Amino acid sequence: MKLLIPGGAGYIGSHMVRYAQEHGHEVVVLDDFSTGHDWAVRDCEILNVNLLDHYKLSQLLKGRQFDGVIHFAAKSLVGESVKKPAMYYRNNVIGTLNLVNEMLNNDINTLVFSSTAAIFGHPVTDKIAEDHPKNPINPYGQSKLMVENMLQDICLANDFNATCLRYFNAAGAHESGEIGEAHDPETHLIPNILKAALSNESNLKVFGVDYSTPDGTCVRDYVHVSDLAQAHLLGFEYMQKYRGFSAFNLGNGDGFSVFDVIKAAEKVVGKSIKYEISPKRDGDPSVLVADSLRAVSMLGWVPSFKNLASIIKSASNWHKNFEDAKV
Ligand SMILES: NC(=O)c1ccc[n+]([C@@H]2O[C@H](COP(=O)([O-])OP(=O)(O)OC[C@H]3O[C@@H](n4cnc5c(N)ncnc54)[C@H](O)[C@@H]3O)[C@@H](O)[C@H]2O)c1
Structure with missing residues (x-):
């Protein structure tokens, strides 16, 4: 085409x-x-x-x-x-x-x-x-x-x-590590976690820990x-x-809290990641999880990145390359 x-x-x-x-x-x-x-x-x-x-x-x-x-x-x-x-x-x-x-x-x-x-x-x-x-x-x-x-x-x-x-x-990012997420400002959680991991600064904010979710943080x-x-x-x-x-x-049909994502990222990068707690942002629903069964059955969609660690790993490869290229 x-x-x-x-x-x-x-x-x-x-x-x-x-x-x-x-x-x-x-x-x-x-x-x-x-x-x-x-x-x-x-x-x-x-x-x-x-x-x-x-x-x-x-x-x-x-x-x-x-x-x-x-x-x-x-x-x-x-x-x-x-x-x-x-x-x-x-x-x-x-x-x-x-x-x-x-x-x-x-x-x-x-x-x-x-x-x-x-x-x-x-x-x-x-x-x-x-x-x-x-x-x-x-x-x-x-x-x-x-x-x-x-x-x-x-x-x-x-x-x-x-x-x-x-x-x-x-x-996540392309398997080649050549392209990935580079928004400015970056408002998305995974790139911000990985940037915090690479910079060692505690500029990662967790918005709200009193949601009605198992650990109090938003689930996505x-x-x-x-x-x-x-x-x-x-x-x-x-x-x-x-x-x-x-x-x-x-979507993948599984919800992960902000703390779940931080923990999974810590395993991927092999070190602890600093964060600070900030107030909730207006209009952030506590849980957002997709039912994608229609896409699977009608489109024949077969997602290959079912697991959070594999998504974070691909993003981490890209962020490392991107930061290295800046030096
Ligand atoms: N990133 C997410 O998690 C997410 C979730 C749901 C939906 N979406 C949707 O997916 C799409 C892509 O998101 P993204 O994260 O890649 O955003 P992005 O900002 O990285 O990409 C948007 C692209 O559109 C271009 N663009 C914007 N307005 C334009 C205009 N008027 N004329 C020509 N080009 C224009 C920008 O230069 C940019 O290259 C968007 O429509 C967004 O609403 C994104």
Whole structure:
């Protein structure tokens, strides 16, 4: 397949690019490099454009043919979205609408969209399946739900197919150790734990130890980026059989507390990791764990990183290489 990958220079997108290339697909990356990195992509054409630049986008995509689009391009910091909601709705909703318009203009009718567990808000069941109520509690989650709803309507009215993949906590890095998670600021737990381990400073914060969980810290479901990438390609096979709109939750189905993750990371790096306790952050649900049975049964998704240690180990290799490269 020839795939257009908006957001392909970002964390998950760059792993998707590698995975697609390793599976014999041709890739064109579209990115404005607002949070992406040029070192994260290689051996492909790069369209440097912001999805909000409708004119340039339309010029760049005019007459181009792709078998499908995998759309990662978004802003995704929950806290920032609370402070700057208009920016989030503009970038994530209008940016996606511009992209879909150009797809329709150029008869490209198959899209896999990066959605998120944040569309569900506070869980009302132990594990979150696709039919869980959708009540996002921040503008980031709201912007993603708005896109899902928009795609559903566009699929109904056109010969258009969209698969929304709702990731829980993406983690880990490519087995080569060449690409990995490098957000700035970094808000995700595993990279922050590994950075603390490498720097020996106690700048790791544990937000809240009085949640109603066994050890008082938040419980999350960590899923490896390469397993996410696998699900995206399966999404295209699925859409050949089942046309129109569909959505799948992607997680490992196991919850790990912040302290579980710190302990697992200590085993991987072979030393103790310092942290400090901070107050809870607003709007952090105590437990978020996916029910991904639908992805397993309908997409044929077989995640290979089922165990937390293997996810952390891959991330640790990357962080070590990344820190060494800075020296
Ligand atoms: N990281 C996670 O745990 C997680 C969980 C659930 C969902 N997601 C979703 O997955 C996607 C990728 O997340 P990530 O962690 O790789 O983020 P990221 O910030 O590393 O990647 C996003 C990429 O999109 C690009 N981009 C953003 N806005 C753009 C625009 N208007 N025009 C062109 N390019 C633009 C950025 O430069 C970057 O390369 C996002 O849509 C995010 O909402 C991520």
